[in-house]
Amino acid sequence: MFLSLTLCALLIEAAFGYPNAIFRRIGHPVTWIGRLITTLDHLLGGEKSILRGRACGLLALGLIIALPVGITIAAQILLHHFMPRGLCLSLEALCASTLIAQRALHDHVRAVLTGLKQGGLAGGRRAVSQIVGRDPETLDSAGIVRAAIESLSENFSDGVVAPVFWLAVFGLPGAVAYKAINTADSMIGHLSPRYRDFGRAAALCDDCVNIPASRLTALWLCLAALFPGGSVRGAIGAIRRDAARHRSPNAGWPEAAMAGALALRLAGPRQYDGVVVADSWMGNGRDDAGQQDLARALRLYRLGCLIQAICLLGLLTGVNV
Template structure:
């Protein structure tokens, strides 16, 4: 697909998802593309990841599983693209509807806002309950500031891998590009862990996920820095300074970029040592502001996020317009 096709598709998908999200009734009826991908990954994990095999054999099995996952995802997304193309210009809408399911602007905002609402209305217990829906760490280990920081960190990281990254690959490769990204990202979240079962089998998924998220994580940081310049309650200079100074100290090669930008923009200190289950994970601090955060800071982060989403829309619209003019 050419940019004159992929970029209008991206813009339409962004608008549709922000306006409608993914309807709960549709989810209850047919599920969601991520659940379909997850079901396939689970089946490949059960069939190919044999505990009696050597580490080398399990790593090779993981590579095979990833190839099969990507091949099936590509075949289905190409078939859907071909069917929609047969409708001519009218095919953009159904294709954009499908592509919108790969984005999460609306649901991410709703989930993070619930943490602020929980803290504001019912205090720490409700805040912990809400944040447990979006982070993997032990919520009982978090005080109010920890709950707020966890919500803001999740907002920053998921803005990158739940919105900017699929948008980037949709803009590059249309529906197949976005679907392939989502398959890799879902595989990493399911099997890309350093556990005895998945250390070898999930190696390929984890490494590929790091690679495909690399451009989007940098773009996300730039979007947040630019959004901070449009918000009188945020500091773009501090955001940029935090990115340059702190992003590389995060244990993830990509998550540090949006988290550092968010921390610097809001005058906060994010990430740092955290507890997942019973395990303490040592990580670098992003930003050098205050560690004490609350519901008001979550609201500030959400405002910055909305501005950054608007800038992403602007980039998609500018790119679509330019590509169409060049194609004419």
């Protein structure tokens, strides 16, 4: 396992994030993968029979994974051939840190809290529109807070725990492969007429690779709920009762854990582009979430990130003993 690499990457990302100056100059690994996906979509996507559409989608997914992973492995071989081991680890950790979004996620969700405090309903709607796809104009203050907490919960799994897990198990190529799959799912893995068949492989693969992380995220949130401000009993109860009822096989775990820990109701019916999506409620608490609930959710998230880092350190210590 690549525990030293993973812990170093987490610490780098927590300290520095991904600087905006670098993003403006060269973009981000996810945007590079996104351009590859767009190119393959133009080449292989479009109206086709069900069988051909699925075959083209499977081919596209294979290329979406193989090309970034192949480049990563080739770069690693060159680095290890020409550079000392310690410098290689540092460079790999720096690259791996760009695939983890713990600081960026915290900052984006905290911006919603700041928007509500400083700009009221309009400010909250502007901020939450940056992190969720639902119609912001339909959200009242409680709806904005619930949307931000739901995004925090789900992206804790997809954006933080999952890349950390695959990085720890398979090293940098594992994290790159995960990011490629997850980006493909977000771009082509939905049920629109264009992508229902072409994006099927990406959606199914993303569901599979997120299974470990979604359960781990729920565990980190349950452990975080042991501290003041959360309810571990509520988190465990919500997971057992509600996680499997979510339309996603994975998102229900962190959302239910967060809802139960905060004694809230999350998810439920939501509106996207004028269409109401009927989803099950996660948790059986209040739905009149307020700014203090968003602050508590951010605290649980920070504790969850800390618990994850401590567990990695514990594993690393145990391996080295």
